[in-house]
Amino acid sequence: MDKEQMDFTDYTDPICPFCTDQFKKQAPVHPIPISRVLEKLDEHLGRNDYDSAEKHLLYWLGEAEDGRDKHGMLTIENELMGLYRKTNRKEPALDSLNKAVALIDELGIGQSAAAGTTYTNAATVYKAFSMPEKSMELFEKAIDIYEKTLSPDDSRLGGLYNNLGLTLTDLKRFDEAKAYYNKAIDVMKQNRYGELEIAITYLNLADLATAQFGAEESEKIVDEYIEKAYELLNKDYLPRNGYYAFVCEKCAPIFGYYGRFLYNKELSDRAREIYERN
Template identity: 40%
Template sequence: MILEKEDWEEPECCFRPHIAAAEAVHTGSADGGPSVREVIQGFDRLLDRDAKREAAIYLEDWMARYEEAGDWASQITILNEMMGFYRNSGEREKGLAAVEKGLALVGDHGLSQTVTGGTTCLNAATTMKAFGKAAEAMPYYDQAFRAYGGSLPPGDYRFGGLFNNMALAWEDLGEYRKAEAYYKKAMDIMEALRPGSLLEIAVTWVNLAVLYEKAGREEEIDGCLEKAVEIFRSGEVPRDGYYAFNCRKCAETFGHFGYFRIKKELTEAADRIYREAGEEPGR
C-alpha cells in the first residue's frame, strides 16, 4: 500500500569522482597555487563533513578568484560543481545562474563537442530539470550524448549518469516507457562497472520504484526497493561521504513507500558518517 506522500524527491544519479571535477580542461596552476583538481578535492572534503555553508562559501570564493584571473577553464569546472551543489540545496536562482554562465563559456570557447562541453551540458540539463524545466533540458541532454559519443567508448561510466538523468527528465514529462528504457540503459553500463558503481545501481533501483508507482505498476515496486537495500547493506560499498549522501537522498523515498525502518537505518548511517568525519583530527 502506498502511504501519503512525504516531502521527498527522486535521487539523481552522479558518479564519484565528480563528473565536473574529472573533466577540467586543465589541472595545472599557472601561479604555483593549488590546481583546480585540488580545489575540488577540498570541496569534497567539506561535503564529506556535511559542511554545506562552508562548501558554498568555498566555491564562491574560488569562482571569484578564477574570474579575476581570467581563468575560464577553471571557471567551467567550478560552475559544474555549483550546478550540482545548488541543485541539491534547492537554490534555484543560483543554480540557473551557474547553468547560464557555464553554457556560455562552453559556447564561447568552442567546447560543445568535447567531453568537457558534454559534461557541462549534462549538469546544466539536470539542474534545469530539477527546477521544473525538463522540456527545456532535453536538447542539452542530446548535446551531451553527441559530445560523449564522439569521444568516449559506449561503456564509459559517464553514459550511465547521462542515461539515468535523462530517464528522470522523461519521467517528469510523463514519458514513462522512454524513462524505463533509459534507466535500463544506465543499469547495463553500471552493472559492467561493478563494484565501483554499486551506489549508482542502488539509486537506479530506487528511481525505478518511483517510476513504476507513477506508471501504475505497483507490483514491481518492492522488488526494486529490496535490491537497493541489499546494495546499501553490502560490505562492498565504502561507508564514506558519498555513501552518506546517497543514504540521505534515498531515505525519503523509502519512507514514501512505507519502508520506515530502512529510512531510519539510512538516515542514521548518514548522520554517523558525517559526525565522525567532522570529529576527525585535522578536518
Template identity: 40%
Template structure:
C-alpha cells in the same frame, strides 16, 4: 589550517599571465575534503575563489569546471534560484567559449540540466541532457561512469515528461554501466528506485506492485551492503533514498536506513 582562499582576494587580471590555468584536480580534491568534513560554507567559498581565479586568468575550461561545481553545490544545498541563474549563464558561456563539442562543455551542460530538473524545468533539462549525450557517446568509453550518470539523469527528466519507454531504456543503460564502477552500488540503488517511480507513474501502483517491490528490494540490498564505503556521499545518497521507502509504505526498511545515518 587556513587556505589562501580563506583570506586572499582573487588576483587582479593585470597581474596575471594570459591563459593562466588553475589546478583543477587539486581544487576539486580540496572541495571534496571540505564536503567530507561537512564544511559546506568553506567548500562553497573555495569553489567561488577558484572560479574568480579562472576568470581573471583567462582559463575558460577551468571557469566552466568551477561553474559546474558551483551550480551542483548550490543545487545540493537547496539554493535553487541561484543555481538556475548560474546554469543559464554557464550554458551561454559554453557556446561563447566554443566548448560545445568538448567533454568539459558537455559536462557543464549536463550539470545545468540537473539544476533545471531540480527546479521542475523538465523540458529544459531534457534538452540539456540530449546535447550532452551526443558528446558523451562520441567521446567517452561506453563503460565510462559519466555516461551512466547522464543516462540516469536523462531518464528522470523523461519520466517527468511522460516519455516512459525512453526513460526505462536509459535507466537500463545506466545500470549496465554503473555496476562495478566507483560508488556503483549506490548509483545502481538510485536507479532501481527511479525505476520503481517510473513503473508507478506508467502503470499505477496496483498493476506495477510486483515490479516496484522488486526494484525496492534490489536497491535496499545495495544500500545496506557492508562493502559500500560509509562516507559523506553514502549519507547523502541514503538521505535522498529514504523518502522512496516511506512513499511506498516500506517503513521498516526506511527506519533501518535512517538509523544508519543517525535519523530517528
C-alpha cells in the same frame, strides 16, 4: 520601406591603423589548482557542510576570474550549479548554469566531453526546478557528445542515462525512460562501486512504475525494485565515505515513501554517523 541589411562593418568600430593597443599582448592565464580545489570541496561535502563548500567555490571562482582561467571558471560553475541544486536554490543555480553554458561557447569546446558534462549538469538543474522541456534539449546535446567521446562503460554515461530517465518520466514518456534506466544499470554494472548508482536507478524505476501504472497495479514490481536497491546499499565492500552517506541520505525518504520505515531510519542514521565522523 524595408531596412537595408547591415554590412559586417556596421557592427564594428573602425580601428585606427596607427593605434598600437590592438597589438598589445593580453595578460597571461594563471590556472587555479583544480585537483586541490576539488579535493577540498570533497572534504566539505563529506561533512555535509554546504556553507563552507559554497564559500570555498566562490573564493576559487574569483581566483579563476582574476587569473583569466576560463577552464577553471567552467569547472567551478559546474560545481556551483550542482551545489545550488542540492540546496534547492533556484536563482543562483540558473545563474551558474547560464555562465557555464556561455563558457562552453567562449572556449570553443562544444563537442568535448567537458561540454557534455556541463550540458548534463545543466539539464539536471532544469529537471530539478520543473523545467523538463529545457532539460530535454540539453540532455539531447549531452547524449550526442558523450556517445561519441566516451567509452561505453564510462560512469558519466551511466549518470546521464539515469538523469535523462527522470526527465522522460516527468514528460510521461515512460517506455523511453525505462529503456534509459536499464542502459544506466548496464553501464554502472561495469564500474567499481557502481552499486550505489544502480540502487538510485532502481528507486527511480519504482517511481516510474508508480507513475505509469498507479500504486496498486505496480505494487509487485515496485517491491522488487525497492528490495534490490536496499540490498545493494548494504554491500559490505562499499566504502563508507561522504558519497556513500549522501546516497543513503538521498534514498532514505524514498524507502519511507514506500512504507519501508525501518530502512528509512537505518539509512538516515547511517548517513548521519558518517557525516559526524568526517
